[in-house]
Amino acid sequence: MKYSGFKVIKEALTGHRGWGPAWRSPEPCSEYDYVVIGGGGHGLATAYYLAKEFKQSRIAVLEKGWIGGGNVGRNTTIIRSNYLLDGNEPFYEFSLKLWEGLEKELNYNAMVSQRGILNLIHSDAQRDAFVRRGNAMLLNGADADLLSKEQIQKRYPFLNTENARFPVKGGLAQHRGGTVRHDAVAWGYARAADSYGVDIIQNCEVTGFKIEKGVCLGVETTKGFIKAKTVGACVAGSSSRLMQMAGMRLPIESHVLQAFVSEGLKPLLPGVITFGAGHFYCSQSDKGGLVFGGDIDGYNSYAQRGNLPVVEDVCEGGMAIFPMLGRVRLLRMWGGIMDMSMDGSPIIDKTDISGLYFNGGWCYGGFKATPASGWVYAHLLATKEPHKTARSFRFDRFSKGLMIDEKGMGNQPNLH
Numbered sequence: 001m002k003y004s005g006f007k008v009i010k011e012a013l014t015g016h017r018g019w020g021p022a023w024r025s026p027e028p029c030s031e032y033d034y035v036v037i038g039g040g041g042h043g044l045a046t047a048y049y050l051a052k053e054f055k056q057s058r059i060a061v062l063e064k065g066w067i068g069g070g071n072v073g074r075n076t077t078i079i080r081s082n083y084l085l086d087g088n089e090p091f092y093e094f095s096l097k098l099w100e101g102l103e104k105e106l107n108y109n110a111m112v113s114q115r116g117i118l119n120l121i122h123s124d125a126q127r128d129a130f131v132r133r134g135n136a137m138l139l140n141g142a143d144a145d146l147l148s149k150e151q152i153q154k155r156y157p158f159l160n161t162e163n164a165r166f167p168v169k170g171g172l173a174q175h176r177g178g179t180v181r182h183d184a185v186a187w188g189y190a191r192a193a194d195s196y197g198v199d200i201i202q203n204c205e206v207t208g209f210k211i212e213k214g215v216c217l218g219v220e221t222t223k224g225f226i227k228a229k230t231v232g233a234c235v236a237g238s239s240s241r242l243m244q245m246a247g248m249r250l251p252i253e254s255h256v257l258q259a260f261v262s263e264g265l266k267p268l269l270p271g272v273i274t275f276g277a278g279h280f281y282c283s284q285s286d287k288g289g290l291v292f293g294g295d296i297d298g299y300n301s302y303a304q305r306g307n308l309p310v311v312e313d314v315c316e317g318g319m320a321i322f323p324m325l326g327r328v329r330l331l332r333m334w335g336g337i338m339d340m341s342m343d344g345s346p347i348i349d350k351t352d353i354s355g356l357y358f359n360g361g362w363c364y365g366g367f368k369a370t371p372a373s374g375w376v377y378a379h380l381l382a383t384k385e386p387h388k389t390a391r392s393f394r395f396d397r398f399s400k401g402l403m404i405d406e407k408g409m410g411n412q413p414n415l416h
């Protein structure tokens with residue numbers, strides 16, 4: 001069923017009786033060519049690109065809960081490609097380009113809104129670092145714009161640019177960055193993958209792997225054993241727990257990260273703003289709520305809930321730069337589990353077990369990576385070769401000392 005403006009009007013006039021389910025709910029088959037574990041954004045995107053771009057079939061996505069119940073439906077919805085390092089920037093720019101055409105491609109309104117992202121600069125040293133990053137972005141075909149303090153004051157008059165401790169000295173803007181409605185991304189990919197025959201099986205937890213003589217033969221699940229030629233793990237915050245079942249210990253820790261939404265306000269924030277001296281980032285949703293976040297909770301956990309001291313810490317960061325926030329009521333907040341890798345960058349690689357592949361270590365930043373992560377992981381699963389933008393995301397970079405240690409892009413494991 002194709003979605004269109006015409007269809008919406010037709011259904012509105014005929015009692016909304018023509019809408020079908022967006023995807024099927026099949027029972028699992030006993031065998032697949034590809035089993036993708038985890039029905040988050042990355043798992044669903046992987047299945048979709050496997051079917052669409054790599055013309056593969058007999059694909060299943062196994063999700064222990066429901067589609068959109070993990071981090072894909074819990075994040076602060078920011079997309080951008082403002083990275084510095086060679087291992088990262090081409091990949092995130094590839095992702096941003098995929099976001100730009102995604103709604104048309106999926107025939108789904110994911111509310112991709114390129115309202116821009118602004119990183120505030122608070123010291124001369126930080127300006128030097130941002131200029132360097134902006135140049136790296138331009139060299140990789142991304143957009144970057146260095147704004148002066150005066151330009152920022154004009155565009156964002158509500159910012160406390162004269163803060164005694166954290167004066168604003170400028171900012172690095174990426175005008176193509178922005179926000180996307182997070183759970184709609186999961187639904188859009190699920191619907192599109194289903195239309196290519198992918199089985200999306202919810203309430204089906206993987207509880208073990210069948211591995212014989214170094215070969216993965218399939219997965220044990222709460223719905224029975226499922227044989228598979230290729231198994232792709234893609235469970236974000238649950239990565240260490242899942243891979244432990246295959247006897248692997250990962251360079252990944254799981255931490256809680258919280259997100260916050262205020263009461264609805266009139267349009268106020270034109271785009272995403274990040275505070276460079278503390279840790280605070282904020283955008284305004286189409287419903288009017290300010291959507292913001294800050295640091296991780298600082299202890300290892302698999303619980304999807306956070307603690308109160310971090311609420312105070314994040315709101316303090318917000319108040320330092322947006323003093324007007326003090327008058328706004330906080331409506332709700334929630335937590336998600338972050339798979340923090342030890343250099344802040346992801347891993348998309350084969351494992352030592354034949355037929356078993358891994359995708360994880362996304363830290364704070366996996367939502368913006370969703371389309372590219374799905375594409376390059378599908379490339380790896382289908383061709384057994386890494387995609388050119390993801391060649392550095394290997395396991396052995398830790399043993400070889402080839403870390404992609406992107407400062408300020410997520411994790412600082414030494415602090416937690």
Ligand SMILES: Cc1cc2nc3c(=O)[nH]c(=O)nc-3n(C[C@H](O)[C@H](O)[C@H](O)COP(=O)(O)OP(=O)(O)OC[C@H]3O[C@@H](n4cnc5c(N)ncnc54)[C@H](O)[C@@H]3O)c2cc1C
Pocket residue numbers: 037038039040041042043062063064065066068069070071072073074075076077078079204205206207234235236237238242257258259293334335336337338362363364365366367368369
């Ligand atoms: C509060 C918060 C704010 C964030 N903000 C941003 C942001 O603004 N921008 C950005 O780029 N990123 C952000 N992120 C990070 C981003 O959301 C994640 O990196 C990304 O969503 C992870 O990939 P995913 O969507 O596939 O994960 P998930 O949606 O978590 O998918 C993994 C799935 O695996 C399933 N699973 C786990 N174990 C099993 C099992 N044994 N069997 C079967 N299924 C299993 C889970 O139920 C889950 O549905 C944020 C994260 C949080 C928590």
